[in-house]
Amino acid sequence: MVDPKLLNFDTLSVHAGQHPDTDHGARAVPIYQTTSYVFRDVDHAAGLFNLERQGHIYSRISNPTVAALEERLAALEGGVGAIATSSGMSALFLAIATLMSAGDHIVSSSALYGGANNLLATTLPRFGITTTFVNPRDTDGFRAAIRPETRLVYGETLGNPGLEIMDVEAVSAVAHESGVPLMLDNTFATPVLFRPFEWGVDLSYHSITKFIGGHGVAIGGALVDSGRFDWTASGKFPTLTEPYPSYHGLRFAEEFGTQAFLIRARVEGLRDFGAPLAPQNAFYILQGTETLGIRMQRHVANTRAIVEYLSGREEVSWISYPELPDHPDHDRAARLMPDGCGAIFAFGIKGGRQAGRKFIKKLKIFSHLANVGDAKSLVIHPASTTHATMSSEQLEKAGIGEDLIRLSIGLEDPDDLIDDLSSALRASRK
Amino acid sequence: MTELLVRGARVSASCGGREPDPSLPLLVFVHGAALDRTCWQLQSRYFAFRGFSVVAVDLPGHGRSEGPLCASVEEYADWLAELVEAAGYHQAHLVGHSMGALITLEAAARHPGRISSLTLCGGAAAIPVHPGLLSAAQNGDDIAYRLMASWGHSRRSHLGGHPTPGLWMMGGSIRLWERTPPGVLASDLAACDRYRRGREAARQVGCPTLLISGSQDIMTPNRSANPLRNGIKTLAEVTIEDAGHIMIVEQPDRVIDALDGFLTGL
Incomplete structure (x- = not known):
């Protein structure tokens, strides 16, 4: 049998997302400490702003150092891409804000990091997004809690602090029966110990402050998309399937397919809500990925x-x-x-x-x-x-x-x- | 997004974010084996906002288009000519990638009056498929997707560095193939493997043609395009350094630049 020559985990953890700098040959990922990027010409600028050309415009939306880390994390998790954010909490908020509007609902494991619990239980209801909490070991409880307006099933790979482990495949099936994605916080396991997308998880996020960075020197978060959830077939995610006035009526799912969620999260979420990862912090965390x-x-x-x-x-x-x-x-x-x-x-x-x-x-x-x-x-x-x-x-x-x-x-x-x-x-x- | 009706089946296509304008020339993008319209996401948007009506089509049985699949490159080529008519046009500029390049090449040969120009990305006169890949696809073994990713991308692309910040193209390509309904990859690869008319089709092509190649393409290596070079009367070439067979995804900007230069010069 022929053998696909795809790079393995430990090689990707050192190299993915980066080629030696073409100007100077720098082997380490350079820190692009810049707010903005010179356009090649007027037409190039217009193309970037209209999502016809790809590249960097302004470091609130993307940055080359951060992009190297994002690609590396997506490679390690087995996704189609990633967005790095200023903290794990901002990654969680970015996911929710990209998928939901006032009136929508989340079904979440009750065994959560305190900060995540606070966002879901106390803060988001002020904006019209409510959450029903379920014992992570109670798969039927997830099914019972899902409502017509539910847009996300959420939990942690290893519950905090009791290390509860949900039946990931079963909860994924429950979520998918209702046309909603399953997102897990994979911070405690990292992709070294658990690869969520191989078990039916659609979206994952990390506090990369923790094991991925590994040295307690930089705060950061990352949101990774498996690219498997079919937003159009679900019919429950107008932010991805309906025309978006900000880009001439762009329908993200139709134009970008498996990348729709990440593109919308970046060009709307990072643009409008901010909270990007700083390039200096991305550099620190990249050092952590190399030895993960x-x-x-x-x-x-x-x-x-x-x-x-x-x-x-x-x-x-x-x-x-x-x-x-x-x-x-x-x-x-x-x-x-x-x-x-x-x-x-x-x-x-x-x-x-x-x-x-x-x-x-x-x-x-x-x-x-x-x-x-x-x-x-x-x-x-x-x-x-x-x-x-x-x-x-x-x-x-x-x-x-x-x-x-x-x-x-x-x-x-x-x-x-x-x-x-x-x-x-x-x-x-x- | 637009929907057309060809042979009684609904055909789904991206318009690059702008509704087609019948007063503008039609530019049709045709994807490769077991892919869909979204692999042209940047190119389709670029040209839709620069003087073309764009149709980046899902071939029958692919993406969101209804089936049935066509059994041969020749059948897809005839279907493509019908698509141009269904879009309300007598002529179109065609851009095809890989299997889509075979389809557009054959369409230009069979329906010369309908084709204004032809751009072949990863084009060749024939695309013989490795028996191991064919077998894996026929057996529904997902190793087929990893083989396609391994061989389809340049060694450089195996490490990433995509111009769209944060996108991991190896994962993205595999995920696109995974989403294809069962049997589609096997059918498409078999159609590529059986196609023998490339040399003859090249001689029949009368429209201006551009060949875009990846310098590290091992699925349609440089020599596989020699019959095109010898046969097509008006052929321009652009080679994209460090790109593999899936150059339209690996280096979309370079493909846009090449295509823009070609179409502008017509």
């Missing part, structure tokens, strides 16, 4: 070692990591993410809130802060920080107890991390 594969392997190996260690400690009342046999989604995790379930997990500390405070205070290598997915190991108490705006009822619905400690395991030597945890656990008893 090997870093995720190490993140997972360290996490497995620490989960095993904590499993034997009497101060720990429970651990939620999908590779453990007692995790409710253990079998699903083995099927969807055989190479590992990421490097973020939660555990319960005996003694509740007070023990948790002592534990965090004693840690030396783990940093207490509001982030995950860094080369450095991190720790946080979600009930008092990332999810602090949620009510007790919402916290309970999201599976977040006051004893819950979330760890993000970094790339340090696992023995040193275990020593650090050991002394902090001892301190938590005092």
